[in-house]
Amino acid sequence: MDTQAQIDAVDRALTTGEREGAPAHVQTIAQTYRAPIEDVWDAMTTLERIPRWFLPVSGDLRLGGRYAIEGNASGTVESCDAPNSFGVTWEFGGGITWLTVRLSPVDAEHTRVELEHVALADDVGAEMWEQFGPGATGVGWDSALLGLAQHLTTREVRPDNSAEWLQTDEGVHFLRLSADRWADAHIASGADAAAARRAADTTFAAYTGAPAAPGAD
Template identity: 50%
Template sequence: MIDIDHQINAVSRTVGSRVLDAGEARVITVSQTYPTDVDDLWDACTNPERIPRWFLPISGDLRLGGTYQFDGNAGGTIEKCDPPSSFAATWEYGGEVSWIEVTVSAVGDDKAQFTLEHIAHVDDERWTEFGPGAVGVGWDGGMLGLANYLASGQGLDPQESMEWQISDEGKRFNTLSSTQWRDAAIAAGEDQAAATAAADRTTAAYTATPE
């Protein structure tokens, strides 16, 4: 059984902004320390044979300048790569382009930290409706998958993963994640009532039972 509370509390979440050439962008950041070394964590995050074991099946040319595609999800171009420390890529989905930046760093002698920043131009209307949890809850699921894989060595079973998402346990995880993103938004200066309303809508979206 997954220790949901432990996993939720193991992740650091922040909300911020960054000025790009095209204007101001929203930035959400997730970070977690794992019981492995930098080389292994880097390989788990960049090896096309290992990525599906904790995230999604992936295809493409995973090198600087190459393109990638996650099955049923985003794709993009790898714009920067500095093994085993960091990479950056576009994140293209639904006709929109955003960016991810991933950093892997050592924590002491026997642990390593994974940090992901997702940078996106999000209009005020959509941000007001769902807040950072719109994508943050999804990234929390990725952090959970990586934690389980590194701890057990066992890969994801796609069918079991889908069933877990709609189970009571999965819904509780997504609810707690959404609440944490609400708190991160408030800590970043968002109005408490507005952040709470956005989180409630995000929670409803992530915990709805498919028809």
């Protein structure tokens, strides 16, 4: 696995927007895969296939259905336009955010996947945002795109010890690179550079158990 190449293959962006008339943080993360759009759609929307690259999921993935990801979020399928896009609520820890995934064919053998994650600013809270920034969720989405890349390339099933891999030297390096790239996106959106780097350090520490950098809290 070339972690640097995977990190470099992903585009990340952070903007402000609105949801239901309220200010929101809008994160986008995108990658182009060497696979036709029908195959990528199937990988991302089939109950039997999602666990091969992400996490076990149960429920009804039809429009209006409810789903649950083992040990993670649950929600409702709010939109579905196969094989181009789907949108779900992402309900976790008593809060709700919104996830939209868009697929677009680059050519017959390549597909671009863009994931948009919207969270109300008031729900995140100014203190939490200042402490962790976009990396808190962004690092997780980076890991998901990594899993999808591995699956579409090798057809291998996501290993049961994938969480353990993140604690290896290679996995920790991947998490560090991801946190730093989300800091770059944070800065590009207008954030203070020093504050964005501190938030990235805090996020990295939270994912790895490493001591937070001085002043990061």
